Amino acid sequence: MPTIPWMPGTAKDGAADGEPAGPPLVMASRLELRSLLGVPRFFLLSLVIFQQVRRSPGLIGASLRAEPLKKTFWTLSAWRDQEALNTFNRTDPHAKSVRGLRPGMKGSVFVFWNAEPGQLPITWDEAQRRLADQAEKETRSA
Numbered sequence: 615m616p617t618i619p620w621m622p623g624t625a626k627d628g629a630a631d632g633e634p635a636g637p638p639l640v641m642a643s644r645l646e647l648r649s650l651l652g653v654p655r656f657f658l659l660s661l662v663i664f665q666q667v668r669r670s671p672g673l674i675g676a677s678l679r680a681e682p683l684k685k686t687f688w689t690l691s692a693w694r695d696q697e698a699l700n701t702f703n704r705t706d707p708h709a710k711s712v713r714g715l716r717p718g719m720k721g722s723v724f725v726f727w728n729a730e731p732g733q734l735p736i737t738w739d740e741a742q743r744r745l746a747d748q749a750e751k752e753t754r755s756a
Contacts, residue, residue, distance in 0.1 A: 616680045618664060620735035623673025625694040637728035638674050638692040639699060642741035644723045644749070647685040652718040659711045660687055666708055667691060672698020675735055685720070690741045692734055723749045 647656055660678060667676050672694035679688040693699040702708060725748040729736060 616682075617738070618678040620675050620677045620690075621668060622675050623668055623670065623691075625672050625674045625698070636695065637730060638694065638734060639696055640692045640727050640729050640736055640741075641689070641699060642691075642725050642736075642745055643689045644742075644745050645687045645689070646720040646722065647687075648718055648720045650683075650685060652715075653682045653685060656687060656715060656718070657682060659707070659715065663708050663711060666705070667702060670698070670702045670705075672701070677735070677738070679738060688738075688741070688745075690736060690738065692729065692736065723752065 645656075647653060657680060660680065664676065664678050667673060674692040674694065676689070676691035679690075681687070691699075693702075703712075723745050725741075725744045727744065
């Protein structure tokens with residue numbers, strides 16, 4: 615299973631330029647495709663977006679995991695704050711890619727939490743545990 619290991623971003627320990635550091639916002643996602651035919655395109659766009667995320671203001675660090683034969687991709691990132699994550703989400707190529715890929719998606723799960731700087735990088739085991747808990751909550755509420 616290909617994994618891009620945790621790579622540092624532009625922000626240090628959750629602090630913005632001259633601002634006091636607050637608890638970093640961690641975001642993890644599991645993205646599932648409908649068909650294996652969509653995997654090559656999704657994989658290539660994931661690499662493009664990963665380059666974007668690494669340059670994004672407010673990113674503390676990020677990792678990407680792919681299970682192509684299972685049509686599943688995972689993301690894990692830590693951000694200075696919600697606004698930094700929102701800005702990334704609204705910026706191309708991410709924003710355009712999300713719109714273009716949406717029809718080929720089977721489902722997705724997102725989870726957000728605050729971590730202390732000393733807890734970074736978050737492990738994949740922790741992220742996947744939280745994603746499984748979130749998916750179970752969403753299933754119960756549906």
